Amino acid sequence: MRFSMLHEGRVCADAAALSRALHYGDGVFRTVLWSGRRAIDWTLHMDKLAADCRALALDVPDVAELAAEVAQSVGDADEAVVKIIVARRSTGRGYRPLGTASERWVIASPAPVPDARAYRHGIAVDISAVVVSEQVLLAGLKHLNRLDQVLASRDWPEGIDERLMCDAARRLVGGTRSNVFSVRDGVVRTPRLDRCGVAGIMRRKILDCCVAMHLPAVEVELPVAELDHADEVFICNALIGIWPVRCCAGRIWAAPGPVTRRLMQALGHPWATPVAES
Numbered sequence: 001m002r003f004s005m006l007h008e009g010r011v012c013a014d015a016a017a018l019s020r021a022l023h024y025g026d027g028v029f030r031t032v033l034w035s036g037r038r039a040i041d042w043t044l045h046m047d048k049l050a051a052d053c054r055a056l057a058l059d060v061p062d063v064a065e066l067a068a069e070v071a072q073s074v075g076d077a078d079e080a081v082v083k084i085i086v087a088r089r090s091t092g093r094g095y096r097p098l099g100t101a102s103e104r105w106v107i108a109s110p111a112p113v114p115d116a117r118a119y120r121h122g123i124a125v126d127i128s129a130v131v132v133s134e135q136v137l138l139a140g141l142k143h144l145n146r147l148d149q150v151l152a153s154r155d156w157p158e159g160i161d162e163r164l165m166c167d168a169a170r171r172l173v174g175g176t177r178s179n180v181f182s183v184r185d186g187v188v189r190t191p192r193l194d195r196c197g198v199a200g201i202m203r204r205k206i207l208d209c210c211v212a213m214h215l216p217a218v219e220v221e222l223p224v225a226e227l228d229h230a231d232e233v234f235i236c237n238a239l240i241g242i243w244p245v246r247c248c249a250g251r252i253w254a255a256p257g258p259v260t261r262r263l264m265q266a267l268g269h270p271w272a273t274p275v276a277e278s
Helices: 020-024 042-055 063-074 116-121 147-152 201-212 224-229 258-267
Strands: 005-007 010-012 027-035 079-088 102-110 123-131 162-166 172-175 179-184 187-191 217-220 232-237 241-248
Touching (some): 020 079, 027 042, 042 079, 123 147, 147 162, 172 179, 172 187, 179 224, 201 217, 241 258
Parallel strands (some): 123 241
Antiparallel strands (some): 005 010, 079 102, 162 172
């Protein structure tokens, strides 16, 4: 007996060849900013990609080959966003992973227009009611299972630039597309990601920058109620760099605050509008 797989009514390749990325989300990804005809923070991205692949027992792609594919995907564009997906190669149906062989996709898209107001005056955020799923074996990984973020992004309120998300105990984890930091009494604080969440490369850069600048910085359990006591709040990711937060759930901050401003200037992200000292 012969079976077929249909996609929108058309017969496609054998179902066993369909990637486990689509079947199960069995893979990881990176989102890379291409600016000035180069991949920003390429080494950090590749180090994190390798670590995430190893955590899922996936073969790590050859970095030189991947770099060539990224350059090919963007062509002659000066600015772009490149998504790199690495997934387990399909070995047939069923959850059980058979082997470590991986396959990859490189997808280039136009770069969004940077919002100078976000850097100069801060953004508005709120707290999503959607709880981040906890799985310690996936904590910190940028894996392909992003349904929590999809759910949190539905019915996005007008005037909100990002939604922060918590775990079941109402501890901050991060934003739908960002990591989050607060500053209190001169100490830079960011949620621990040992239960869930994505440990982004910009988060790592900021923590390293704090060490270099002799700014005290800690990874802590950060109950959402502690935002009421924060002196400054900001979010970050590899595309935007740092965005200061000016308001959240009725709390208002002067944005960017002095510590946030120092970090923005030190990181020198290519899309960040310079923020003068007040």
